[in-house]
Amino acid sequence: MPISTPRAARLAAFVGVPVAFVVSGVFVSAASYSAFSATTTNPTSNWTAGTVALADDDANAALFTATNLKPGSTASNCIKVTSTGSLPSNVVLYGTGGTPNTPLGTALTLTVEQGTGGGFGSCTGFTPDATNGTAYTGTLAAFAGSRTSFATGVGSWTTTGAASESKVYRITYALPTNAANSLQSATTSLGFTWEAQNN
Amino acid sequence: MSTHPAHALPRRHASAGASGLAAVGTGGLADWSRIVVATVARGVVAALLGLAFWAVAPAVLGWQPTTVMTGSMAPRIPVGDVVVSRPVDPLALHQGQVLLFDDPDQPGHLRLHRFDAPGVDGAIVTKGDANPSADSSPVARDAVHGVAMVRVPAVGLPVVWAREGDWAHLGLAAAALAVLLVLTTLDSPLRRRASEATGVDGDGTPPGGGGRAGQDEEARRENPTPPRRLHRRLHRRARRRRTTAAVSAVVVATSTIGLMLPAEAVAASFLATTSSPPSSLTATTVVAPTALTCTNTSGSSGVVIGWSYSGEAPEKFELMYGSTVLATTTAGTQRSVTYDQGALLALGNRYTLTVRTTLAGSWTATSTSTTSVQVTALVLASAVRC
Numbered sequence: 255m256p257i258s259t260p261r262a263a264r265l266a267a268f269v270g271v272p273v274a275f276v277v278s279g280v281f282v283s284a285a286s287y288s289a290f291s292a293t294t295t296n297p298t299s300n301w302t303a304g305t306v307a308l309a310d311d312d313a314n315a316a317l318f319t320a321t322n323l324k325p326g327s328t329a330s331n332c333i334k335v336t337s338t339g340s341l342p343s344n345v346v347l348y349g350t351g352g353t354p355n356t357p358l359g360t361a362l363t364l365t366v367e368q369g370t371g372g373g374f375g376s377c378t379g380f381t382p383d384a385t386n387g388t389a390y391t392g393t394l395a396a397f398a399g400s401r402t403s404f405a406t407g408v409g410s411w412t413t414t415g416a417a418s419e420s421k422v423y424r425i426t427y428a429l430p431t432n433a434a435n436s437l438q439s440a441t442t443s444l445g446f447t448w449e450a451q452n453n
Numbered sequence: 454m455s456t457h458p459a460h461a462l463p464r465r466h467a468s469a470g471a472s473g474l475a476a477v478g479t480g481g482l483a484d485w486s487r488i489v490v491a492t493v494a495r496g497v498v499a500a501l502l503g504l505a506f507w508a509v510a511p512a513v514l515g516w517q518p519t520t521v522m523t524g525s526m527a528p529r530i531p532v533g534d535v536v537v538s539r540p541v542d543p544l545a546l547h548q549g550q551v552l553l554f555d556d557p558d559q560p561g562h563l564r565l566h567r568f569d570a571p572g573v574d575g576a577i578v579t580k581g582d583a584n585p586s587a588d589s590s591p592v593a594r595d596a597v598h599g600v601a602m603v604r605v606p607a608v609g610l611p612v613v614w615a616r617e618g619d620w621a622h623l624g625l626a627a628a629a630l631a632v633l634l635v636l637t638t639l640d641s642p643l644r645r646r647a648s649e650a651t652g653v654d655g656d657g658t659p660p661g662g663g664g665r666a667g668q669d670e671e672a673r674r675e676n677p678t679p680p681r682r683l684h685r686r687l688h689r690r691a692r693r694r695r696t697t698a699a700v701s702a703v704v705v706a707t708s709t710i711g712l713m714l715p716a717e718a719v720a721a722s723f724l725a726t727t728s729s730p731p732s733s734l735t736a737t738t739v740v741a742p743t744a745l746t747c748t749n750t751s752g753s754s755g756v757v758i759g760w761s762y763s764g765e766a767p768e769k770f771e772l773m774y775g776s777t778v779l780a781t782t783t784a785g786t787q788r789s790v791t792y793d794q795g796a797l798l799a800l801g802n803r804y805t806l807t808v809r810t811t812l813a814g815s816w817t818a819t820s821t822s823t824t825s826v827q828v829t830a831l832v833l834a835s836a837v838r839c
Contacts, residue, residue: 260643262488274496278503282605289529289536289604290551306723316730322737322765325814333729341523341723348589352731362734394734403590404558404724427734431814438816439738445731449589451558452523452723 306339308450311374317425317446323358328428332372332380333446334420341452342415346407347389347423352443354398359442361433364397365426366390368409372422380424386410394427394444404449412453423448487639494636501608501630508535508605515540517598519553519563520609522616525581525723526551526565530601533610536565538599546594551601552579557590564588565601584724641696739818740764742808747824747839754836755793756826760808762788767812773819774806792826793837800835803827 310333317331337345347366353359366389371379382388389408390397401408413419425446429437508518518537521530530536530551538553546552548568554577556562569580569587576591614623742760749756758772758780767785771778772792780792790808804826809819828835 270492270496271499274499275503278500282507285606286604290601306725308725308727310727312729316732318732321735324737324812325816358736405590435815437736441735443731443733446729447726449726
């Protein structure tokens with residue numbers, strides 16, 4: 255006997271929904287398995303959702319390679335950091351690497367300003383931002399000791415993610431004129447890292 | 454799909470009369486299409502609700518559902534997925550697990566990243582699969598909410614769209630859902646006909662009774678009695694109310710689930726860094742004068758102390774007896790200084806003198822080379838002689 259359409263309609267109504275529900279469960283478990291069963295990260299870059307990207311203009315050269323510092327010595331250098339990511343992000347600066355926690359590192363003062371104009375090797379035309387133009391003042395060792403990650407980094411730069419944006423950072427060190435005689439021949443070093451995280 | 458009026462379709466139910474045949478027929482192409490489309494639509498709605506259910510239900514066990522807002526764990530965990538994390542003993546966490554934890558960089562946010570490496574003091578270094586480098590802030594173990602266990606694909610997309618203000622996508626999704634809900638009712642006339650047949654049968658014979666029920670129905674239609682018609686109308690009205698109630702329940706359930714999800718949104722952070730290599734800063738070493746010489750000045754009562762110096766031009770040089778400054782040059786370029794203030798030294802003794810470079814501030818270096826002078830008595834004053 256051929257099945258009637260009303261009967262088929264009711265049957266479909268009763269069976270279809272539970273089947274779809276079970277299928278969704280299977281789907282979820284399969285998706286979970288594929289996402290969480292592997293315990294290694296595979297380096298991938300085939301996502302399109304959005305990016306955060308950051309670059310600077312130092313061509314991998316250090317901001318300072320200063321020798322013969324004496325009491326009263328001071329110098330500045332600028333570096334232009336460019337964000338090309340497609341997501342709005344916060345950019346901060348913190349210290350990385352080097353051996354900053356030395357007597358000289360404790361004596362040297364560090365000033366970080368953010369603004370516009372200038373670039374790596376020349377601060378000509380640099381103008382600090384009207385608000386929050388000074389991101390840090392203190393000793394170099396204190397900067398390196400307390401500004402170690404995105405959470406503790408200095409600076410207040412929020413990118414829109416709409417287009418390429420740049421910010422110039424002027425970094426100045428100074429050895430106070432009252433620096434102790436015992437600091438002769440002392441050394442210190444510190445790297446700087448800018449980190450952007452989407453907000 | 455081509456549609457035909459139902460009456461134009463050939464009827465397979467040959468025994469049926471001239472009217473009311475479609476009521477309980479084996480149906481035509483149009484009827485079957487309605488059934489298929491409505492069933493598929495119901496299936497899709499049920500599957501969506503099922504996904505939402507799996508996203509929310511584990512919360513009963515204390516598991517935490519979160520919506521993935523960025524693609525830093527892509528491609529394994531794309532944007533818009535809902536990930537459910539199971540609370541785990543902090544000490545049982547191990548490398549490779551995907552963890553949900555308090556964002557160390559943005560208070561109040563949650564982050565979903567992979568356990569990349571153990572850090573110092575039991576902390577955990579995490580990393581987004583799609584990020585080129587590990588997260589700069591290590592995560593304390595007690596900040597970990599759980600280990601990701603369930604991934605429900607795409608159901609969080611409306612949350613992401615709402616968060617990003619992507620109203621176009623949101624509206625499109627809502628419209629698609631509305632169309633889907635309408636499609637699920639396509640076969641309701643068929644089902645209603647079937648249940649009407651059952652309803653008026655009175656003996657509970659299901660519509661599957663087939664031809665007989667159809668014939669009964671037909672017979673009654675030919676000679677309807679007013680109370681029966683009234684009864685049927687009331688029955689239909691009640692059915693309509695039930696359908697409305699069911700649809701409302703689905704809508705309410707869906708929106709409730711939809712509202713529950715965004716409460717826990719995860720910003721699985723993207724990050725990028727750029728670094729300046731370590732800058733090295735070295736303090737200078739002050740160079741001491743060497744090769745001290747002593748020359749008696751002719752015609753006066755003093756001496757000239759000379760020296761060699763090869764360093765950077767200092768602020769000044771000082772002639773020293775121990776820690777007492779006897780004389781000071783006026784410029785860092787001078788290589789000699791005249792000394793005739795014998796009064797500072799006692800008569801008769803021989804004194805060993807040094808010369809000190811004062812570079813800047815208190816930075817000095819004293820010569821190891823020395824010279825000596827003697828103070829001799831003259832008629833009216835004392836004189837300094839080598």
